Amino acid sequence: MRLTLLLISRCTCALVAGVALGLSGCDTPMDLATLPQQPAGTLDTAYVAIMPPFGGFNGPEGMLLGKDQLLYVADTRANRLVMLNRAGGVLSERTMLHPVAVAQDSRLDLLVCGEMVAANGDTVGAIFRLHLVSASADSAHRLDRVRIDTVWRELAHPRRRFPGITVLSDNSYLAARDGSDNSSLIDPDGRVLLFDKNDTFITPLPAFVTGSGTGIANINHPTSITAFPNSMDFVLVQSSDGIAYGALWMVYSSTSDFQGWLPRLDPARAEDRSVDFIKPARFAHARAVAIDPSRRDVFVADVNADSIFKFTSRGVLRAESFGRVRSAGLMRRPSALAFFEKILYVLDQEQGIILRYRLSTDVPR
Numbered sequence: 001m002r003l004t005l006l007l008i009s010r011c012t013c014a015l016v017a018g019v020a021l022g023l024s025g026c027d028t029p030m031d032l033a034t035l036p037q038q039p040a041g042t043l044d045t046a047y048v049a050i051m052p053p054f055g056g057f058n059g060p061e062g063m064l065l066g067k068d069q070l071l072y073v074a075d076t077r078a079n080r081l082v083m084l085n086r087a088g089g090v091l092s093e094r095t096m097l098h099p100v101a102v103a104q105d106s107r108l109d110l111l112v113c114g115e116m117v118a119a120n121g122d123t124v125g126a127i128f129r130l131h132l133v134s135a136s137a138d139s140a141h142r143l144d145r146v147r148i149d150t151v152w153r154e155l156a157h158p159r160r161r162f163p164g165i166t167v168l169s170d171n172s173y174l175a176a177r178d179g180s181d182n183s184s185l186i187d188p189d190g191r192v193l194l195f196d197k198n199d200t201f202i203t204p205l206p207a208f209v210t211g212s213g214t215g216i217a218n219i220n221h222p223t224s225i226t227a228f229p230n231s232m233d234f235v236l237v238q239s240s241d242g243i244a245y246g247a248l249w250m251v252y253s254s255t256s257d258f259q260g261w262l263p264r265l266d267p268a269r270a271e272d273r274s275v276d277f278i279k280p281a282r283f284a285h286a287r288a289v290a291i292d293p294s295r296r297d298v299f300v301a302d303v304n305a306d307s308i309f310k311f312t313s314r315g316v317l318r319a320e321s322f323g324r325v326r327s328a329g330l331m332r333r334p335s336a337l338a339f340f341e342k343i344l345y346v347l348d349q350e351q352g353i354i355l356r357y358r359l360s361t362d363v364p365r
Contacts, residue, residue, distance in 0.1 A: 047308075047322050047344065049330055050356040054088035057352040061163075062101040063336035065345060068108055068132075070141075071338070073347065073354070074099035081112060081130075083143050086340075088354070094143035096128070101224065103165045103173060105197070107133040111151075111173060113162035118155055125161040126153040127175055129199060151199035160189050164224035168232050171197035174205070176222035176236060182211050190219050192236065207250060207261040212242030214280070216263050219243065223286060224336070229293040233264075237286035237300060246283030247300050249315070265315055277315030290337035290344070299344060301334035308334060308346065308357075320359065331355055 054071075062074030070091070071084040081099050083091045099114040110130040118124050131147040139145040154160040157179065164176035172195060179189025188210040194202045208219045221239040228234065232252035240246050250261040265272040272278060277298075284304035291298060296313035307323025308331075323331065335349035342362045346355040 046360045047320055047357040048360050050343070050358055053330075053348075053351075053356070054084065054354040055352060056090075057082070057347075057354075059349055060347055060352060061335045061349060062099060062113070063338055063345065063347040063354065064102045064104060064110075065338035065340045066104040066108070066110075067106065068104070069340070071345070071354070072102045072104075072110065074102050074112065074114070074336075076100055081110075081143060083141065091141050092143045094130070094146075094148075097123070100161070100163055101165050103167045105167045105171045105173070107171065109133050111165050111167065113165050113175065115161070116150060116153060118153070118158075122155075122158040124154050124158045125177075127151050127162055127165065149199075152193075152195070152201065157189070164222060164226075164236075166225045166227040166234055168227050168234075169230050170232075172202075173197075174225055174227070174234060176225045178221050178223075182220060190221055192219070192222065192225065205261060208248075214244040216245065216266060216268075216278075217248065218245070219248070224288045226289045226291060228291050228296065232261075234261075235289045235291070235298055235300075237283075237289050239285050240281065240283050244280040245278070246281075246286035246302075247277070247289065249277065249298070275315040276317035277311055287335055288337045288347075290339045292339050299337050299339065301337050301346065303333055303335060303349075306331055306333065308337070308344070322357075 057073060057075045059077030060073050061076040064072040066072060071086060073082045075082050076098055079095060079097055080093045081096050082093045085091060097115040099112050101113040103111045109132055112128045114126060115123050116126040129149045129151050135146045160177055160179040162175050163178050165173060167173045175193045177191045177193055182188040182190050190210045191204040192208060193204055196202055208217050209215055210219055212220055219238055220243045221241055223237050223239055225234055225236045233250060235247060235249050237247045249264050251264045253262050265275050265278045267273050267278050283302050285302060286300055287303035288301040298311045300309045305323055309321045310318040312318060331346060332348055333350035334346050336347035338345040342358055344357045348355055
């Protein structure tokens with residue numbers, strides 16, 4: 001089992017095993033207008049918007065469609081976590097300081113990344129657990145009534161934040177950490193932290209190399225992380241600042257000699273070099289990722305390109321990717337994604353809305 005990386009291009013870069021990759025030349029974000037166009041009269045690969053969008057948010061950065069089939073929105077500037085049904089109706093909310101990401105384990109507890117004010121007055125990054133599972137039947141849908149615990153906080157490093165979190169198949173979870181200082185060889189800001197199901201910190205993942213660079217597993221400023229359903233595999237996305245790969249697809253391997261995460265695709269292998277997912281420096285700023293649980297397609301939102309890129313389970317770029325050109329201007333700044341029952345949910349940070357898209361072949365007639 002290995003890791004895959006996700007990228008797109010309108011020109012081809014030669015990747016040679018053992019040779020460092022450059023960050024210039026043909027390394028420009030892909031123009032979605034160059035994707036193959038559908039013949040006239042065919043709609044089989046076009047995403048169409050479901051109207052109206054769900055609104056009422058203020059600079060939201062995180063979204064989850066949970067195992068309980070409810071929507072959760074980290075309404076960042078409004079300092080609240082919001083619970084909605086899938087029709088867009090608000091069920092409850094809870095005041096939280098700058099929530100940015102949310103995940104849910106199989107016990108239905110929520111894990112939320114946000115901020116807290118420390119005793120010395122510093123505002124620091126933190127991870128919280130909301131105990132929906134232990135709430136009474138009357139309170140389970142009332143976020144303001146459930147117990148909340150602070151499970152992790154960065155008291156010694158007030159500039160650090162947690163832009164992404166995801167739960168693995170055994171209820172352990174990964175939190176992507178970011179900050180302004182990656183100069184430390186021992187404890188840089190940009191890491192992926194592993195916690196067990198009881199919120200005990202285990203280790204930063206050694207699979208990644210922190211800092212600017214062109215390596216397949218270099219991370220610098222992570223922006224989001226999402227695990228495949230019922231799996232230990234995940235995709236991490238990140239800012240393109242100083243790194244070659246804006247999206248990293250990792251798979252879990254457990255043998256007698258090794259236990260941990262590895263690249264699924266590797267440009268050092270000749271058979272992988274032509275795969276769309278691992279063409280370097282093709283995202284302006286990868287911000288969010290979602291997985292289709294049935295087809296294992298991967299969706300990546302590029303916040304600077306206002307676009308959604310869709311890849312097959314083999315890393316092939318799909319023609320139904322869409323954005324500025326193919327969304328009729330509806331989508332401006334996608335900050336989070338979710339996928340459920342053939343519907344792609346896109347959280348638009350700039351407009352404060354949730355857009356919904358469905359393939360035209362799946363639209364009821």
